[in-house]
Amino acid sequence: xxxxxxxxxxxxxxxxxxxxxxxxxxxxxxxxxxxxxxxxxxxxxxxxxxxxxxxxxxxxxxxxxxxxxxxx
Numbered sequence: 088x089x090x091x092x093x094x095x096x097x098x099x100x101x102x103x104x105x106x107x108x109x110x111x112x113x114x115x116x117x118x119x120x121x122x123x124x125x126x127x128x129x130x131x132x133x134x135x136x137x138x139x140x141x142x143x144x145x146x147x148x149x150x151x152x153x154x155x156x157x158x159x
Contacts, residue, residue, distance in 0.1 A: 121138065
């Protein structure tokens with residue numbers, strides 16, 4: 088487990104920009120809205136948009152974390 092965390096930390100330092108950390112925050116916020124807001128009117132009405140944004144940001148995060156090569 089420690090090796091995985093070191094690997095993730097190294098990949099984040101090598102590949103992530105200021106914007107990527109911001110997107111990661113948005114990803115967490117949207118995930119919290121979907122699961123924790125108990126689906127009030129606005130969130131429930133636009134639930135599929137939130138899920139779409141969540142998936143796009145999540146796939147980008149996973150790409151940067153696991154697939155993108157480290158910059159030289």
